[in-house]
Amino acid sequence: MTLVTDVRLRRVLDSRGNPTVEADVLTEEGGFGRAAAPSGASTGEYEAIELPASEAIAKAREDAVPRLVGEVHAGNQREVDAALHAADGTDDFSSIGANSAVAISMAAAKAGASVAGMPLYQHLGGTFRGNSFPIPLGNVVGGGEHAADATDIQEFLSVPVGAPSVSEAIFANAAVHQKVHDILIDRDVPSGKGDEGAWAPSIDDAEAFEIMDEATKAVADEVGFEIRFGLDVAAAEMYDEDEGGYVYSDRVRSTEEQVEYIADLVREYDLKYVEDPLDEDDYEGFADLTEQVGDRTLVCGDDLFVTNTGRLGDGIQQGAANSILIKPNQIGTLSDAFDAIELAVENAYGHVVSHRSGETEDTTIAHLAVATDAPFIKTGAVGGERTAKLNELIRIEDNAV
Ligand SMILES: C=C(OP(=O)(O)O)C(=O)O
Numbered sequence: 001m002t003l004v005t006d007v008r009l010r011r012v013l014d015s016r017g018n019p020t021v022e023a024d025v026l027t028e029e030g031g032f033g034r035a036a037a038p039s040g041a042s043t044g045e046y047e048a049i050e051l052p053a054s055e056a057i058a059k060a061r062e063d064a065v066p067r068l069v070g071e072v073h074a075g076n077q078r079e080v081d082a083a084l085h086a087a088d089g090t091d092d093f094s095s096i097g098a099n100s101a102v103a104i105s106m107a108a109a110k111a112g113a114s115v116a117g118m119p120l121y122q123h124l125g126g127t128f129r130g131n132s133f134p135i136p137l138g139n140v141v142g143g144g145e146h147a148a149d150a151t152d153i154q155e156f157l158s159v160p161v162g163a164p165s166v167s168e169a170i171f172a173n174a175a176v177h178q179k180v181h182d183i184l185i186d187r188d189v190p191s192g193k194g195d196e197g198a199w200a201p202s203i204d205d206a207e208a209f210e211i212m213d214e215a216t217k218a219v220a221d222e223v224g225f226e227i228r229f230g231l232d233v234a235a236a237e238m239y240d241e242d243e244g245g246y247v248y249s250d251r252v253r254s255t256e257e258q259v260e261y262i263a264d265l266v267r268e269y270d271l272k273y274v275e276d277p278l279d280e281d282d283y284e285g286f287a288d289l290t291e292q293v294g295d296r297t298l299v300c301g302d303d304l305f306v307t308n309t310g311r312l313g314d315g316i317q318q319g320a321a322n323s324i325l326i327k328p329n330q331i332g333t334l335s336d337a338f339d340a341i342e343l344a345v346e347n348a349y350g351h352v353v354s355h356r357s358g359e360t361e362d363t364t365i366a367h368l369a370v371a372t373d374a375p376f377i378k379t380g381a382v383g384g385e386r387t388a389k390l391n392e393l394i395r396i397e398d399n400a401v
């Protein structure tokens with residue numbers, strides 16, 4: 001029923017104004033799915049390879065499309081994704097591009113769902129989720145690779161842990177985003193926004209911590225439930241061996257100092273979430289920090305694990321982190337992303353389904369998070385390409401998809 005009859009690929013715009021790959025998958029019985037690849041700025045060294053969009057499209061048309069059309073069924077995700085791997089022939093999608101692969105993989109899932117006549121999250125296995133929904137992590141202030149002349153730490157994230165529903169959580173994050181702006185105005189700090197719509201003021205990290213503390217507490221009082229906050233340090237972007245460690249605007253921290261600094265921040269601000277606090281090669285540092293504060297906060301590996309079961313397996317063995325960020329384009333297919341989620345769940349690691357800094361209006365990750373009962377989803381707080389996912393979560397909660 002879901003035999004693939006056509007795969008069409010095109011260049012579309014992402015939120016940074018760069019070209020990215022969009023795929024349409026058509027099947028027998030009139031099935032149709034469309035999806036677009038996102039793109040990172042603070043990319044991990046071990047991610048699958050994104051090619052320039054035109055090149056990825058040309059290579060996929062030549063090598064992947066003939067292995068899909070008339071050959072595989074969109075309703076059989078493993079079959080689709082195995083064909084993509086076979087067409088590519090490398091272990092990092094450097095031949096057809098992870099951007100072409102992930103767009104086709106996600107579009108096929110949507111085509112399979114459309115033939116089955118069910119929402120994508122259900123097709124992906126979400127029928128047993130009950131009423132559980134991921135808590136959205138809302139990026140409200142930051143800098144790093146996502147904005148020049150702003151904080152060293154890439155993301156300060158609002159975490160509405162006490163929200164009674166996903167929609168209340170989403171509106172709470174938007175309110176924290178607004179409150180941060182109010183506080184910046186009170187302090188006479190002008191601010192534009194970074195790639196993900198977070199405020200990107202020219203302040204140091206210490207001031208950002210003060211502002212986050214104030215903003216989350218003020219909004220928590222207004223809405224009547226607990227709101228904590230967390231970080232994506234994106235520390236691999238700061239790490240420079242020749243400089244002796246983590247290069248901040250005002251100083252360099254050695255690995256030991258970095259572990260101590262982050263552990264102190266977790267305790268001082270009761271942080272709920274700390275992503276990539278150490279370099280992407282430093283399993284030992286991650287294990288040390290997890291040992292110290294892993295019982296009170298999520299220590300999450302993004303550039304460390306890159307949604308890769310091999311790297312996650314190493315982390316599990318060493319006790320490095322206690323959760324994994326899931327970005328389908330880091331690994332190239334939905335099947336590979338599911339494998340990483342399964343390995344995480346089997347080992348009591350949390351999983352956080354995530355957007356990229358360069359995004360489109362694609363909503364696949366909202367469905368993936370609900371389907372896999374992810375405890376968290378990281379997809380920004382404001383901005384059209386971010387609200388596309390957040391509004392889709394609201395619709396899923398309302399049984400309106
Ligand atoms: C979303 C992130 O940014 P990017 O997409 O630039 O890697 C991240 O680092 O978690």
Ligand SMILES: [Mg+2]
Pocket residue numbers: 232234275276302303
């Ligand atoms: Mg990250």
